[in-house]
Amino acid sequence: MVRVLGEENVTHVCTDDYHRYDRKQRAELGITPLHPDCNYLDVIAQHLSHLRGGESILKPVYRHQDGTFGPPVYIQPERFTVIEGLFGYYLPEMRDSYDVRVYLNPPEELRRRWKVQRDCSRRGYTTDQVLAELDRREPDSEAFIRPQRRYADMLVSFIPIGDEEDDQPVLDAELVLRDGLPHPDLAPFVDDKQDGLTLEDRGDERVLRISGGIDPEHAAAVEEAIWSRLHFATHLRARRLGEYTIGTELHRSDPLALVQLLILYHLITAKAAISVGGDGTRGGAATVSEEKREGVAS
Numbered sequence: 001m002v003r004v005l006g007e008e009n010v011t012h013v014c015t016d017d018y019h020r021y022d023r024k025q026r027a028e029l030g031i032t033p034l035h036p037d038c039n040y041l042d043v044i045a046q047h048l049s050h051l052r053g054g055e056s057i058l059k060p061v062y063r064h065q066d067g068t069f070g071p072p073v074y075i076q077p078e079r080f081t082v083i084e085g086l087f088g089y090y091l092p093e094m095r096d097s098y099d100v101r102v103y104l105n106p107p108e109e110l111r112r113r114w115k116v117q118r119d120c121s122r123r124g125y126t127t128d129q130v131l132a133e134l135d136r137r138e139p140d141s142e143a144f145i146r147p148q149r150r151y152a153d154m155l156v157s158f159i160p161i162g163d164e165e166d167d168q169p170v171l172d173a174e175l176v177l178r179d180g181l182p183h184p185d186l187a188p189f190v191d192d193k194q195d196g197l198t199l200e201d202r203g204d205e206r207v208l209r210i211s212g213g214i215d216p217e218h219a220a221a222v223e224e225a226i227w228s229r230l231h232f233a234t235h236l237r238a239r240r241l242g243e244y245t246i247g248t249e250l251h252r253s254d255p256l257a258l259v260q261l262l263i264l265y266h267l268i269t270a271k272a273a274i275s276v277g278g279d280g281t282r283g284g285a286a287t288v289s290e291e292k293r294e295g296v297a298s
Contacts, residue, residue, distance in 0.1 A: 023067025
């Protein structure tokens with residue numbers, strides 16, 4: 001999302017930076033970074049409020065490479081603010097700061113696979129170390145992180161289809177769209193095909209399933225319908241949605257592109273509402289949070 005909006009337009013904050021203890025201290029205390037007592041939650045809430053109000057903050061810095069703290073950095077709010085991390089929705093005053101609340105909720109097996117790949121390639125851990133740490137953190141994840149799902153406007157899951165042992169499986173996207181935000185009407189694009197787009201109504205929420213094998217023309221038509229409601233943001237179309245890399249190879253996923261576009265839709269419409277003197281689609285600053293299920297190693 002930062003790349004699509006343009007890095008020059010985005011203030012990007014990770015709540016991992018607000019850990020109370022470094023890696024060595026946590027080991028000595030026997031506490032995981034998924035426990036509220038291991039984080040300065042009140043400072044997170046205070047900083048979110050400042051950013052929402054257009055005020056600068058002095059943000060702490062946590063270095064994942066070695067588990068220590070670096071010098072704080074001075075952060076000024078840009079046109080958009082993107083917050084990511086584990087405790088974005090834990091306190092009511094945090095939740096009130098967002099226009100869009102997104103929770104990344106992949107199946108457990110896929111989440112563990114992603115974490116092993118990332119921590120082994122980027123942070124120097126072995127597979128056994130990563131899996132052992134995941135097991136150690138599981139009680140705190142269940143107690144403190146997953147309950148925050150209830151506060152999200154959008155739950156985003158990517159679900160493997162086909163061979164589960166495939167290192168690069170095709171992924172369906174599943175979104176739970178809740179009534180807290182006015183989501184665009186995608187009913188005209190729903191079909192009963194297994195490789196298409198389905199929508200299930202559950203009262204105060206809808207479940208949108210986008211097949212990993214969706215026809216590119218079908219996906220393009222859905223994208224076009226959403227972009228038609230963002231006529232004031234056509235300049236963003238030059239930035240390709242759905243792109244990701246595996247190693248040095250660039251790939252593109254239509255389900256990922258549609259997920260990103262739906263998030264972008266809400267962020268841009270909230271910003272537009274604020275620009276003309278409104279309070280956004282919910283109220284508060286033009287901010288988006290991507291809450292991650294114990295997906296950020298500490």
